[in-house]
Amino acid sequence: MSYKSIVVHLDASERAAYRLDVALLLAKHFKAHLVAVYAALVPEPKAFGFMAGSAGWYEEILAACQERCESLERLFHAGLTRTGLSGDWVEAAVHARDEVVRHGRCADLVIAGQSDPNDPQTYIVDHFAETLVMTAGRPLLLIPYTGVFPDVGSKILVAWDSSREATRAVHDALPFLTEAGQVTLVTIGAIKGELPGSRIPCADIATTLARHDVRATVGESVETPDASVGDALLSEARGVGANLIVMGGYGHARWQEVVLGRATRTVLRAMTIPVLMSH
Incomplete structure (x- = not known):
């Protein structure tokens, strides 16, 4: 691909x-x-x-x-x-x-x-x-509207929560992931109302990526209030030195209005490195 x-x-x-x-x-x-x-x-x-x-x-x-x-x-x-x-x-x-x-x-x-x-x-x-x-x-x-990114995609942070949007983003980003020198998978926060054990672990999607010759490191899950998920994601990206974030774009479009999830809104507003989003 x-x-x-x-x-x-x-x-x-x-x-x-x-x-x-x-x-x-x-x-x-x-x-x-x-x-x-x-x-x-x-x-x-x-x-x-x-x-x-x-x-x-x-x-x-x-x-x-x-x-x-x-x-x-x-x-x-x-x-x-x-x-x-x-x-x-x-x-x-x-x-x-x-x-x-x-x-x-x-x-x-x-x-x-x-x-x-x-x-x-x-x-x-x-x-x-x-x-x-x-x-x-x-x-x-x-x-982003500021900054220079000569090696965009060489160090990638993947936001993984096992949702449809995150799944789509991971597979849409495969051309970047297969050539990246560093890929880190991280789960931030919990989905409201989810049952214990219902989320697909990062290790499982890492196994799938390994079949595409992507060597991904599974980071520790970060617990944070829902309103801070976007900020925590940006902080994690800085922590691992990422120059690309891969994440699902959450929300929906309806007549004359776009309704986004909090994390998506935060990242779109405050991003400091390139972000690849899929919905």
């Missing part, structure tokens, strides 16, 4: 160029076809209609967005030439979230960025990353 088709979402933020670098690096490593989907927030013209003199301002916003798009496209094609990869450039003029999901469903891996509260250009639509996790049907690799 490998990632042979990768989709990366790009926007007008400062961090987009680095996210493209990560995508090119991973596409080269896995010999994958790379699709870059440029989808940035472009305000509706009517939002400026009531403001005197706003027409010029709106044109400036459009021009800046287009300039950023063209700059990233040049970097994308230069990267393909440099690495010898195949790829496609897609510019989503409208319905950015739907366009990324559409292309993501035809890929083995989707790469997107963490929302940065200090950079409004990372905002695409409400709950953008959360919606990708819940609706794309593919593993989502989220890159």
Whole structure:
């Protein structure tokens, strides 16, 4: 198993160029076809209609967005030439979230960025990353809005609670796991209302991974209040020196709303290393 088709979402933020670098690096490593989907927030013209003199301002916003798009496209094609990869450039003029999901469903891996509260250009639509996790049907690799990760996936922490989501994440991450130099399995907290002995132990999934030549270390279970599971997971990742967290994305999507589990919300907000999520 490998990632042979990768989709990366790009926007007008400062961090987009680095996210493209990560995508090119991973596409080269896995010999994958790379699709870059440029989808940035472009305000509706009517939002400026009531403001005197706003027409010029709106044109400036459009021009800046287009300039950023063209700059990233040049970097994308230069990267393909440099690495010898195949790829496609897609510019989503409208319905950015739907366009990324559409292309993501035809890929083995989707790469997107963490929302940065200090950079409004990372905002695409409400709950953008959360919606990708819940609706794309593919593993989502989220890159933090700060930090550099040259060896992403070389040291992996797997959050294991034997749920469907965790199971999906482990198997979706196999291309990373089979090549990682360090894999640590950890269970954090208890599932509310679970019966004693009902959870599949880390040792069992470690045995399955061993059949894929993945040498995983089983860490000690960490007991913590439910509200602190996400924080405890991030702390464990720091403790083992991980540069990638693999975890299930918990929650569900419903009409005009994404409802996430506490741990998923915490990690999406406070992540400091890349996170691979599957739902």
